[in-house]
Amino acid sequence: MAEPVAVVVRHGVEADWPVFRALIAMCPEAARWADTYPALVAEVEGRVAGFALYRVVAGEGELLNLAVDPGVRRGGIGKALMGALMPLAELWHLEVREGNVAAIGLYQSLGMEVVGRRERYYSDGEAALLFSGPRRSA
């Protein structure tokens, strides 16, 4: 397991999009979306190390993409991004590949739960698990 790293999370801007695309190219498990929606960006020593794309509608959030540079995984960057994201909505929803052990571990560590499954959701035939939670108290 990697050592924890010092992570700064900020809001994404359009100038980040080429970096998002480069990260997605290194992350086959990530969704392909790069150039849209609000984003949070994780920086380590001034370099973008990960990002989350999301949208919030009527108080509920949907995570559209999440990726961390493979070279700095398991250092708390995914958790820092999700920790900054969670307060932005009362409840979060997302889909994840059924075999994506790392992402599933991350979402479960945040108290999210499987609420459904979509057979052959991805173009390669893999099923998606639907996660929701954790509901914040008002």
Ligand SMILES: CC(C)(COP(=O)(O)OP(=O)(O)OC[C@H]1O[C@@H](n2cnc3c(N)ncnc32)[C@H](O)[C@@H]1OP(=O)(O)O)[C@@H](O)C(=O)NCCC(=O)NCCS
């Ligand atoms: C999923 C992902 C974002 C996690 O990022 P990360 O920075 O490595 O995650 P963190 O270091 O913050 O890990 C937080 C927790 O998630 C879980 N986790 C992370 N990686 C894991 C793995 N390989 N196996 C099992 N659990 C894992 C653990 O509970 C971990 O806590 P711990 O290290 O104290 O045990 C990263 O692996 C990634 O970018 N994967 C490719 C893209 C992807 O799958 N995106 C999600 C699409 S839905």
